[in-house]
Amino acid sequence: MYFMLGLGGFLAALPCSQVGTFLVIRRMSLVGDAMSHSVLPGIVLGFLISKSLSSPWLILGAGLAGFVTTVLIELIHQKSRIKQDAAIGVVFTTLFAFGVLLISRVSDKVDLDTDCVLHGDLEHLVQSDLVSFFSVSIPAPLLSLFVVALMVVGIVTLFYRVLFVVSFDTALASSLRYRPILSHYLLMALTSFVVVAAFQVVGAILVVSLLILPGATASLCAVRLPKVLLIAALHSLLSSVGGVCLAVWTDMNTGASIVLFGAFLFMLAWGFGPLDGLLWQQIRRRRKEA
Amino acid sequence: MFGALQTALLASLFLGLSCGLIGSYVVVRRMSLFGDTMSHAVFPGVVLGFFLQDEKNPYFILGCALLAGILGALMSGSLQRTTRLKQDASLGVVLVTFFAFGVGLHSLSPQTGVSSYLYGQIAAITDSDLLMMGGVSLLIVCAVALLRRPFYVASFDPGFARNLSYPVKVLDSIFAFLLAAAVVVSMQAVGVVLVSAMLITPAATAYLLTDRFSKMMMLSVGFSILAGMIGCLWSYQQLKTPTGPAIAISAAALFGLAFLFAPQYGVLAKYLRRRQQVRQIRRENTLQSLYRIKEQRSDGKRAVTLSELAQYRRRSPSHVLPELFSLKKVGLIESLSGRDVWQLTMNGEQRAAELIRNHRLWELYLINEADYQTDHVHDDAEKMEHVLKGDLLEALEKQLDFPTADPHGMPIPDPAKTSVLLREGGQK
CATH class of the missing domain: 1.10.10.10 (Winged helix-like DNA-binding domain superfamily/Winged helix DNA-binding domain)
Known part of the structure; x- marks a missing residue:
């Protein structure tokens, strides 16, 4: 049971960590924040169609909402004098408001409440029907999380060069014909994809932490991108295992405790990380004075 | 003391004053993510405020929320100073850490009042809440009025502000504090998750309508109050509707109207201006063509036939004709025989x-x-x-x-x- 909880957390956090690292590198944390809020109406619509929290309709709905978000932001930003950050703020709050409104409209008719969608419910996921997968029986939602994780890691590996070049040098990317706009949309599509997969675990609002924390922690520990991605993956593993332990120990909401453990790991990296660790900074300063 | 409608109106007024004023700075300084971070960062303070006191005490909650907001601002500041993380990532880390702390604490011992702070519930606002909100928004208005000039200079030109020997860092801290205060005023009506909507959307709407910052602040306050009132009344009509989303959607609707129909920066106005310009250019080109055709002739005859003109401009006669008629209307050309032969007037x-x-x-x-x-x-x-x-x-x-x-x-x-x-x- 606990193993399944940890596994579920990890399968949700791993793809988020890989996509989120690119968001952090490209200084697009606000976009990650916006995306995690604005897919909510898509999720609710998908749920209303399929009546289940783990159906492909949700991914379709969230993908659509993510696409609408990206297009609306670009539209407002390009067709008016509104700066990009304000455009993002206007769009994601509006879509999120629509989502909450939809939920409050239908909550007495169907089994969907604000708490579950917004704060996540990993236990519920793990307790759902078991399916057999290569003669291992695991809960169905975990299987779909596994598939999503596999796909996202596969896509990131496949497009690694494109994402890498576009993130660091847009001019070089366009001279290599990598099409920065297209890869921007690829990253946005991946973001909404991992957000919808992970929202059931930590809730729609806290998904952004699975995006930002691993990347931020890893960039305090390493400089080279492959290493950063690897450390981000490690962070997602440790935070889901540690988070589940914390949740079991304190009887806290699992999603929140996964995030809190991830934040704890970030603090460790801040204090003792090999690159910017406060400890080393202090020691270096001492040495200089001495 | 206050009836339902009065509560709604007063709450919208306080909310509009504080968020409208502070939001204008947030939009022109491009600090949307900072606003969002502050609004999420106060949440653990709210939970703690409920947690530590048996009875809901608005002033205690206010204190805890402000403290949490200040801690969040300090943490993101020190992250930016001591690490290689960029501003957006360090704000993001603070946002998720604080919010998760609040959610976790809330799940440990769920307090009934907390959820109205998450999504906003106008019906849950008591008289003492209202007094607190009024006091804090008065403080914000006074502070902004007193510090208008330094804030203005520091927002648009930090370097110049430093040259004027304004204490820019102190001003930034005061601003962060005021932002946290504005979040606290509005969170019971809109909820912490959607305070961003109140900070950004009305100010962005105002930004589409004016170039002057003082006017923008006034408009932004007006739009915030309007959105607040529409949202509050909507949520009163249907109690199931949470107030926050209702207010956010009202604000977004106002923004949509301004985006389309703003007199100078609206999409429609821009389109019309562009179309007018294209027509003007076409008319000018026709006028020039008439001149050139005449110039190329050796006999100095001034009249030009339609087919001649169409051939010269490489367009069909039906394409050229409307331009000729509009030129005729302003008296720049005259027709000698119906629509076939034209010549330039003296003008x-x-x-x-x-x-x-x-x-x-x-x-x-x-x-x-x-x-x-x-x-x-x-x-x-x-x-x-x-x-x-x-x-x-x-x-x-x-x-x-x-x-x-x-x-x-x-x-x-x-x-x-x-x-x-x-x-x-x-x-x-």
Whole structure:
């Protein structure tokens, strides 16, 4: 049971960590924040169609909402004098408001409440029907999380060069014909994809932490991108295992405790990380004075 | 003390004043993510405020929330100073850490009142809440009024503010504190998750309508109050509707209206302006063509047939005709026989000469100063001639030392002389 909880957390956090690292590198944390809020109406619509929290309709709905978000932001930003950050703020709050409104409209008719969608419910996921997968029986939602994780890691590996070049040098990317706009949309599509997969675990609002924390922690520990991605993956593993332990120990909401453990790991990296660790900074300063 | 409707109106007023004022700075300083971070960062304070006291005490919650907000601002500041993380990532880390802390604490011992702080519930606002909100928004208004100038300078030109020896860092801290206070005022009505909507959307709406910052602040306050009232009344009508989303959607609707119909920066106004410009350019080109056709002739006959003009412009006659009619309406050309034969009036002749002069001067300039080839210059000169006129042209003529012929050997007409010639010709 606990193993399944940890596994579920990890399968949700791993793809988020890989996509989120690119968001952090490209200084697009606000976009990650916006995306995690604005897919909510898509999720609710998908749920209303399929009546289940783990159906492909949700991914379709969230993908659509993510696409609408990206297009609306670009539209407002390009067709008016509104700066990009304000455009993002206007769009994601509006879509999120629509989502909450939809939920409050239908909550007495169907089994969907604000708490579950917004704060996540990993236990519920793990307790759902078991399916057999290569003669291992695991809960169905975990299987779909596994598939999503596999796909996202596969896509990131496949497009690694494109994402890498576009993130660091847009001019070089366009001279290599990598099409920065297209890869921007690829990253946005991946973001909404991992957000919808992970929202059931930590809730729609806290998904952004699975995006930002691993990347931020890893960039305090390493400089080279492959290493950063690897450390981000490690962070997602440790935070889901540690988070589940914390949740079991304190009887806290699992999603929140996964995030809190991830934040704890970030603090460790801040204090003792090999690159910017406060400890080393202090020691270096001492040495200089001495 | 207050009835339901009064509560709604007063809450919208306080909310609009504080969020409208602070939000204007947030939008022009591009601090949307900072606003969002602060609004999420106060949440653990709210939970703690409920957690530590048996009875809901608005002032205690206010204190805890402000403390949490300040801690969040301090943490993101020190992250930016001590690590290589960029501003967005360090704000993001603070946002998720604090919010998760709040959610976790809430799940440990769920308090009933907390959820109204998450999504906003106008019905849950008590009289003492309202008093607290009024006090804090008064504080914000006073602070903004007192510090208007330093804030203004620090927002638009931090370097200049430093030169004026304003304490920019202190000002930034005060601003962060005021932002946290604005979040606290509005969170019971809109909820912490959607405070961003109140900070950004009305100010962005105002930004579409004016260029002056003082006017923008006033408009933004007005839009916030309006959105707050619509949202509060909506949520009163249907108690199931949480107030926060209702307010956010009202604000977004106002933004949508401004985005489409704003007199200067609206999409529609821009489209109309663009279309008008395209038509103007087409009319000017027709006028020039009439002049050129006449110029190429040896006999000096002024009348031009429709088919001649259409052929010269490489367009179909039906394409050229509307332009001819609109030129006729303003008296620049006249028709000699129905729609087939046209000629420039005296005014038209002068206007066409001006345009041609403009074009040829630009051609000359591009070739002399920008090293254009003679056979490439026409298109770019054409683009410039419709936009760059007036005083600039006089300077251009002076720079080119008052030329009389363009690079293709055609004369550069002088409109003053043209009109004199025409008038004399007309008298004969």
